[in-house]
Amino acid sequence: MRTPRGGRYSGGVTFPVVGMVGGGQLARMTHEAGIPLGIKFKLLSDTPQDSAAQVVSDVVIGDYRDLGTLRDFARGCDVITFDHEHVPTEHLRALEADGIPVRPGPEALVHAQDKGVMRAKLTEIGAPCPRHRLVKDPADVVAFAEEGDGFPVILKTVRGGYDGKGVWFVRSPEDAAEPFKAGVPVLAEEKVDFVRELAANVVRSPHGQAVAYPVVESQQVDGVCDTVIAPAPNLDEGLALRAEELALRIAKELGVIGHLAVELFETSDGRILVNELAMRPHNSGHWTQDGAVTSQFANHVRAVLDLPLGDPRPRATWTVMANVLGGDYPDMYSAYLHCMARDPKLKIHMYGKDVKPGRKVGHVNTYGDDLDDVLERARHAAGYLRGTITE
Amino acid sequence: MRTPRGGRYSGGVTFPVVGMVGGGQLARMTHEAGIPLGIKFKLLSDTPQDSAAQVVSDVVIGDYRDLGTLRDFARGCDVITFDHEHVPTEHLRALEADGIPVRPGPEALVHAQDKGVMRAKLTEIGAPCPRHRLVKDPADVVAFAEEGDGFPVILKTVRGGYDGKGVWFVRSPEDAAEPFKAGVPVLAEEKVDFVRELAANVVRSPHGQAVAYPVVESQQVDGVCDTVIAPAPNLDEGLALRAEELALRIAKELGVIGHLAVELFETSDGRILVNELAMRPHNSGHWTQDGAVTSQFANHVRAVLDLPLGDPRPRATWTVMANVLGGDYPDMYSAYLHCMARDPKLKIHMYGKDVKPGRKVGHVNTYGDDLDDVLERARHAAGYLRGTITE
Incomplete structure (x- = not known):
């Protein structure tokens, strides 16, 4: 016998309202993935020109840092989720106190907001991390370096950094002053001797169901994700399994609901170390739109609604995602x-953003059986769209 | 060297505006397919509650039968296309005279609007059709029957019918009066002794590029499409090729731009006959969302924008689409x-419509290597959603 469950049940309309805070491309693509599910999607966006606001019908324009705005927005929603991790923790607690499910919740999300909290928790649960310590001044940085292999070390503001911003590669004691100028807490980390970066993406629901996508290789250029290869080529099976299990364990121990990206370093001596966490759909999971049975966006929606999760397995031998950055051609x-004429299988995903040099304005996905071919097609398309390839 | 082309070029925003007339599920799914392309999608919808109006940001509420409304709507668009075929031909000509590209254009679309015009044109180009004739009264129907194998014959209003509406199965002279009561032109067709129904879906662009999807089998229940199997099982290769070529030829001869569905009868003596034409994304092509490299919706958008078309080939051995009709459970x-728990690979597509018994409110897609399994999964899900299967 079927009985109603969750959501708002007036008349025949029983589909829940998912409220997403933030109008970026992740919200845009989450809306796209939610359309087939018949759910109602409501957006809180900074401006009507934001990527997602261009394509969503039910948009509230407002500031996510304002609790009153958040509360008004949340009143029409069955669950709140996020395009970014910048909503203040105390606001999220207030929404929860109002009875609105917040997924991921503030107790989980803080680990993606504060790198100090993240490192402490990961260390507590035994997740392998680079050597790290909160540092209070340049002398403290020198002490941290001397405790290990010396310089270089990495300094990061514990909050607010992304895509290489808020991160310093410190080669000497003289370099160590700059990160402290903003007067915010700073985390020091060893410079890891990694052979490549990997990402383990998982999705977890309130029921505790979780799925793991295949571990991918993520190639960065100038601190920004450039290319993702799924699955990571030539990855030791045991290491892949350990990475998936690690991500699943982090999701469980931190109480993550929704999509969790665990960015990893693979070291030359066969270890994996956690670099960063993201608790939302993530650039390293964009390949799933065309390369997996269920995309990260669809599974994120299913998770925050506590629906059974979809199959995360790949649909192709190889899928490659290449980011499209803004170039000289607007x-x-x-x-x-x-x-499109060159590659009829090419999947273009543009975000509706104005083109600015270096800005992520879209990505392309390609898939197939021959990795060299799949890589070439993705890189050619991304380069041509950017304008760095002109033939 | 890259040069701008088409569209409106103010500042950095160069993406064209596609205006779609009609707010049904085809517009909803076209919007979904257009989001990754970064295009602007504008909708003319009867009400804000219509399927597509629920998920599109830029919606004009208005009556497509009113030329002034259409003209106002079209002013903001680079091209106009359609969710349905009901816009009056003279309005489409007026839009074209205003300089707005209308795709498909009125000279093509009339063949999907008027079954009399369609049959005359198909006969002219040598496309195989059931025996047919426009009839003026019941006596004329009797004469038509006697010219062939007698009753039963099929009567159809030449305009406005769909999903079995406007169609009569006439078993005797006494049955022949009803269709004439509305005072609209009526077409008589022989009752074809078909073994099954097929559909050949193609997409054509203004450049004349065209792609053909694999021919599918379409199973009807009570005159409404129930299940589509892609590709059509046990279809003779020569017949499949003839069907694809026929659809491509019809698209070219009729000047179709965008998606064309050619519904076909396969006869027991190995012929194919054209049943109906639809010049828009079509129910028999919904499987392409999850089963083809490029969906019918994405290719329709690409065609109306005169972009190179995407690969229409299947991604799975078998894909099955089953329509979800409204049942007793709202x-x-x-x-x-x-x-979702039973089948983690299931792809649900709901239209945001209130559930009414017999109404198409969504569909599901399944795919895999074992047709029996793929069929069972699709039928189980569609039946469970409808409420006819309760375990």
């Missing part, structure tokens, strides 16, 4: 002609 | 728990 649309 | 959402 008009990317005209590049579609060449890209 | 709350379909609660059925998600069972369906």
Whole structure:
């Protein structure tokens, strides 16, 4: 016998309202993935021009840092989730106190907001991390370096950094002053001798069901994700399994609901170390839109609604995602002609953003059986859209 | 060297605006497919509650039968396309005279609007059709029957019918009066002795590029599409090729731009006959969302924008689409728990419509290597969502 469950049940309309805070491309693609599920999608966006606000019908324009705005927004929602991790923890607690499910909740999300809290918790649960310590001044940085292999060391502001921002590669004691100028807490980490970066993406629901996507290789250029290869080529099976289990364990121990990206270093001596956590759909999971049975976006929606999760397995031998960054050509649309004619299997995902040099404005996915071919197609398309490849 | 092309070029925003007339599920799914392309999607919808209006940001509420409304709507668009075929031909000509590209154009679309015009044109180009004739009264129907194998014959209003509406199965002269009561033109067709129904779906662009999806089998229940199997099982290769070529030829000869569905009868003596035409994304192509490299919706958008078309080939050995009709349970959402837990590969597509008995409110897609399994999964999910299967 079927009985109603969750959501708002007036008349025949029984589909829940998912409220997403933040109008970036992750919200845009979450909306896209939610349309087939028939759910109602409501957006809190800074401006009507934001990536997601361009394509969502039910948009509230407002400031997520304002509790009153958040409360008004949340009143029409069955659950609140996020395009980014910047909503203040105390606001999230207030929403929970109002009876609104917040997924992931503030107790989980803080680990993606504060790198100091994240490192402490991961260390507590035995998750392998680079050597790290909160540091209070340049002399403290020198002490941290001397406790290990000396300089270089990495300094990070514990809050607010992304895509290489808020991160310093410190080669000498003289370099160590800059990160302290903003007067915010700073975390020191050893410079890991890694052979490549991996990402383990998992999705977990309130029921505790969880799925793991295959571990991917993530290639960075200038601190920004450039290419993702799924699955990571030539990855030791045991290491892949350990990475998936690690991500599942982190999701469980931290109480994550929704998508969790665990960015990893693979070291030359066969270890994996946790680099960063993201508790939302993540750039390293964009390949799933065209390469997995269920995309990270669809599974994120299912998780926050406590629906059974979809199959995370790949649909192709290899899938490659290449980010499209802004270049010198403001008009990317005209590049579609060449890209689509050259590769009828190419999957373009643009975010509706104005093109600015270096800005992530979209990505492409390619898939197939021959990794060299799949990589070449993705890189060509991304380069052509950006304007760095002109033939 | 890249040069701008088409669209509106103010500042950095160069992506074109696609205007779609009609707020049904085809517009909803076209919007979904357009989001990754970064295009602007604008909708003319009867009400804000319509399926597509629920998920599109840029919606004009208005009556597509009113030329002034259409003109105002079209002013903000680079191209106009359709969720349905009901816009009056003279309005489409007026839009074209205003300089707005209308795709498909009125000269093509009339063949999907008027079954009399369609049959005359298909006969002219040598496309195989059931024996047919426009009839003026019941006596004329009797004459038509006697020219062939007698009763039963099929009567159809030449305009406005769909999903079995506007169609009569006439067993005797006494049955022949009803269709004439509305005072609209009526087409008589022989009752074809078909073994099954097929559909050949193609997409054509203004450049004349065209792609053909694999021919599918379409199973009807009570005149409404119930299940689609892609590709059509046990279909003779020569017949499949003839069907694809026929659809491509019809698209070219009729000047179709966008998606064209050619519904076919396969006869017991190995012929194919054209049953109906639809010039828009079509129920028999919904399987392409999860089963083809490029969906019918994405290719429709690419075609109306005169972009190179995407690969129409299947991604799975078998893909099955099963329509979800409204049943006795108004709350379909609660059925998600069972369906998603039972089949983590299931792809649900709901339209945001209130559930009414017999109404198409969604569909499901399944795919895999074992047709029996793929069929069972699709039928179980569709039946469970409807409420006809309760375990």
